[in-house]
Amino acid sequence: MSKFKKKKSGDLPAISTASLPDIVFMLLFFFMVATVMRQNTLKIENRLPAANQVEKLAKRNLLMYIYAGKPSSSYKQYGSLSRIQLNDKFAGVDEIKAFIAAERAAKREEEVPFLTTVLSVDKETNMGLVSDIKQELREVNALKINYKTRKGDALQGVSDN
Template structure:
């Protein structure tokens, strides 16, 4: 007789599922933190003009976006003339001052000098609307302005 006996069945032990909820919640937490939500829903047509010498702006949290263009097909009841969009709503030019003030108030004091206004203007928009927007930005001392463009050759259509 031998002192040690071999096991007869070579069955694998059952996999423990005790840590499975922990793994699921870790994945859920990771995707909640890593996902970036869309900030604004465009209600206007925004075919950007092309430019060949463009730069990406570094800090996206210091940007204030003003959109201008004709209302998109879902908002044709708003007319066919170029409109202004601030955040998720149509606005008039005289609402820009309140928009800039609200954006400045939402930032920390040391970030306020670095705030930049980004004009995302459709290429078919009249320059009169852009000029009115720039006049309002001057009134509230928002003098850092960038124009959003699409990369490409400006001569090509």
């Protein structure tokens, strides 16, 4: 008489990979939506001044950036004097009003009072250019201004003359 044995296996069943492509595409779309791409390509030198009382701004979507400084080495054809950069192009002081109006138009109406203008100014930039920028901002009632700096000792390198 033959003996029949039951096969006892403790093996786990194979994991189904049928839903794996769905999960991969869901993660892909999540990261595509959640990732913030760099908004502007700097065409100017932007060595920021140091400050010891630095804090980050919370809502980055309510910030309008105005850059000022000498054109970088790739853009020397624009001269060696300090220039203003709005978004991805060089601009004159007279174009600031239109820039602020366009930024306000792109935001929802309830966000407009909370918009802040960030001045990212190279430490070698002439203060006259900064004053001109601030004067244009006053004329369009963009009075919330923040200066972009790097963290460090503000008095380092300053002599006691």
